[in-house]
Amino acid sequence: MTDARQYGELATQLLMESRRSTQTDTLLKYNDSLVRSIIREQRDMEKAIDALAIEGASPPPGMLIIQTAINRNKRCLLAYHSHRVDRLRDMYWAVGGALPHILSNQDIRSKLSPHEVDYLRQYNASVMEFRSEFSHELDITAGITNPPKDLHVMVRVIRDCGVIQTELGSIDFQKGQRFMVRRADIEHLIVQGYLEESVEVKQRLSRIDASKLDLPPYHAVRTVMHSGRVRVLYTNTYRRLPARSVAFYRPTAPSARAGPAASRCYQQHANPTIDLRAHPAALSSQTLSDLGLRSQLPPDSLPDPNQDTPPEVPDQEWEIRTGRAIYIIRETLPEFFNTGLVTSINKMTGAPRTPSTVSTFTPAAATNFLEHFVLKDDEEPLYSPNVRLAYTPPVALPPPFPKTLHVEGIQLYLASSNIIRHTMNALYSDLAVQISKLVVNTPTSSSPPSDSSKKRRISREKNFVIRQHVTGIARVSGKQGEWEIESTYTFSPATGLMHQHIVNSIHPAPHQAVYDSLRSGFGKMLGLGWGTGTGTGAANGATCKGKPPQAKET
Structure with missing residues (x-):
C-alpha cells in the first residue's frame, strides 16, 4: 500500500454510503472502485497472514489483528450489498413489478452495476414463474395495505401511455384526459405514475341524491355487477341527447354482450325520461360515452356551483x-x-x-x-x-x-x-x-x-x-x-x-x-x-x- 491507513477504513466508508442512502431514501451509484479496493486489501491481508504463519507455534498477536480486519471487511461488504439488494426489491415492487419501467429510466440504470441488472432480471423471472402457478386466483403484485373499495375508478392521465387493452376495449390514454375504467386493468399504470385516481369526480357523484333521480334500485345494479357480465351500469345509464334537449337524459340500452340481466334491468326502468335541470351536479358529471368513459366536460355543460370550493381531505x-x-x-x-x-x-x-x-x-x-x-x-x-x-x-x-x-x-x-x-x-x-x-x-x-x-x-x-x-x-x-x-x-x-x-x-x-x-x-x-x-x-x-x-x- 502506498498510503498509510488503518485496517477497515475503506469498509467504514462503504457503510457510510449505505447510511446516507437510508437517510435520504435514495439509491446511490454503485461504488465499484471502493469495492475493488477493499477486495485488494483482503488479498494483501491474506498474504500477510500466510507470511506470519509458523507451523507448530501459536499465532502471533499481529495475525489475530489482521484476521479480525478480514472478518470486518467481509461483514461490511455483505452489509453494503444486502442493503442495495433490499433497495432494488423495494423499487421493483414500488412500480408494481414492471421491470422495463425501472431499466428504461436512465437515471436509475446509471446507478446500477451489471451484476445488479442481472439480479433484477433473474428476480423478475422468478416472480413471473411464481405468479404463473395461481395467476387466476391471486395477484401477488396487488397492494394489501389499502384494498380497493370500488371495482371501477375515475383516473386522470398524467403522462401519455398509448393504447391499453381493457375490459371495455382499447383505450388511448392521452395526457389530461379522464376515464372511468376497471381498477384491475389500470392498477399498474397508477403505481407507475402514468395515471392518478381522481377524487373530485367521486365526491361530485356522492353529492347526488339518487332517490330524487328515479334511478333503478341499487340492489338490482349491484346484482348485475356481481354477475360478471356488466361492470359499469350506473355510469353507462345516461347518454347525452342533442343540444336542443341538453337538459334531458334517458336510459340507453345495454350492449349485446352485457347479458340478459342487464336487458331485464333496462326494460324495467327505460320508460321515464329524467329531467336533470334541477341537479346541476348530476348534469356536469354524466358526460360519458357508450363505453362508460369520460374524457372531458362538453362545452354546453352547466357550470359546477361548487367549483371554487376545494375538496375536503381525509x-x-x-x-x-x-x-x-x-x-x-x-x-x-x-x-x-x-x-x-x-x-x-x-x-x-x-x-x-x-x-x-x-x-x-x-x-x-x-x-x-x-x-x-x-x-x-x-x-x-x-x-x-x-x-x-x-x-x-x-x-x-x-x-x-x-x-x-x-x-x-x-x-x-x-x-x-x-x-x-x-x-x-x-x-x-x-x-x-x-x-x-x-x-x-x-x-x-x-x-x-x-x-x-x-x-x-x-x-x-x-x-x-x-x-x-x-x-x-x-x-x-x-x-x-x-x-x-x-x-x-x-x-x-x-x-x-x-x-x-x-x-x-x-x-x-x-x-x-x-x-x-x-x-x-x-x-x-x-x-x-x-x-x-x-x-x-x-x-x-x-x-x-x-x-x-x-x-x-x-
Whole structure:
C-alpha cells in the first residue's frame, strides 16, 4: 500500500454510503472502485497472514489483528450489498413489478452495476414463474395495505401511455384526459405514475341524491355487477341527447354482450325520461360515452356551483397538514429576514422551500407578479391560494387608508412579506426573530353536536397564536429597535392549509411612514405609478382591498 491507513477504513466508508442512502431514501451509484479496493486489501491481508504463519507455534498477536480486519471487511461488504439488494426489491415492487419501467429510466440504470441488472432480471423471472402457478386466483403484485373499495375508478392521465387493452376495449390514454375504467386493468399504470385516481369526480357523484333521480334500485345494479357480465351500469345509464334537449337524459340500452340481466334491468326502468335541470351536479358529471368513459366536460355543460370550493381531505391528512405547518412556521420564522417566507415543502423529503418571487419592485415586474402562482410537481403548499392577511392599527389611519388593512390571495400575501423583508433589511441590520410564545387552539368537546357533519367541521377548527420578538440595529442612528408581534394563523377546515393570518398586535405600533412605504412598494410592484405623494383613493383602496373613506363601514 502506498498510503498509510488503518485496517477497515475503506469498509467504514462503504457503510457510510449505505447510511446516507437510508437517510435520504435514495439509491446511490454503485461504488465499484471502493469495492475493488477493499477486495485488494483482503488479498494483501491474506498474504500477510500466510507470511506470519509458523507451523507448530501459536499465532502471533499481529495475525489475530489482521484476521479480525478480514472478518470486518467481509461483514461490511455483505452489509453494503444486502442493503442495495433490499433497495432494488423495494423499487421493483414500488412500480408494481414492471421491470422495463425501472431499466428504461436512465437515471436509475446509471446507478446500477451489471451484476445488479442481472439480479433484477433473474428476480423478475422468478416472480413471473411464481405468479404463473395461481395467476387466476391471486395477484401477488396487488397492494394489501389499502384494498380497493370500488371495482371501477375515475383516473386522470398524467403522462401519455398509448393504447391499453381493457375490459371495455382499447383505450388511448392521452395526457389530461379522464376515464372511468376497471381498477384491475389500470392498477399498474397508477403505481407507475402514468395515471392518478381522481377524487373530485367521486365526491361530485356522492353529492347526488339518487332517490330524487328515479334511478333503478341499487340492489338490482349491484346484482348485475356481481354477475360478471356488466361492470359499469350506473355510469353507462345516461347518454347525452342533442343540444336542443341538453337538459334531458334517458336510459340507453345495454350492449349485446352485457347479458340478459342487464336487458331485464333496462326494460324495467327505460320508460321515464329524467329531467336533470334541477341537479346541476348530476348534469356536469354524466358526460360519458357508450363505453362508460369520460374524457372531458362538453362545452354546453352547466357550470359546477361548487367549483371554487376545494375538496375536503381525509381527517388523517388534515391533521398531518396542520401539524406540519405549525412545525415549519416555528422552525423557519426566525430566519425570515434571511431566507424569506416559506410557502411550500418538498413532498419527498419534507424540506421547506421558499418561492422564487420577484424581488425588484419595478413596473416591468408587474406582469410576472400578477401571473397565477404555480407550484412545482414535487412541492406541497402550506398556504391556501385565497389566504387573507389582516391588521387593524390601534389608531385609525388618515385617508386613503382603510380602517383595517388586509390583502387576499397568495400573490399579494407573498408580495407583502417580500416588501416587509426588503424594507426592514434596508433600514436595519442584524435583524433577528425570536419566538416567545406558541399556543395551538383546538375546539373543546364539552358539548358535541348531534350531526356528524357538524361534529367533523367543529373538530377541524384549529388555529395557533404565535408571539415573536424582533430586534435590529438602525443603519443611520445605530440604535437598537425592538418590536413584539402577535399573530393568529387559522387553518381551512376543508384543506388543512393556512387560509387566514390576522396580526393581533404590534408593539410599538408602526409609524404612518411605514404604511406609506408599503403603499409605495405595492404601487411599484403592480406598475400603478403610486409614489409618495397623494394619489387617488380608489387605487390605494384596491391595493388593501378596503373601502374608500367616503364609504360607510360595515
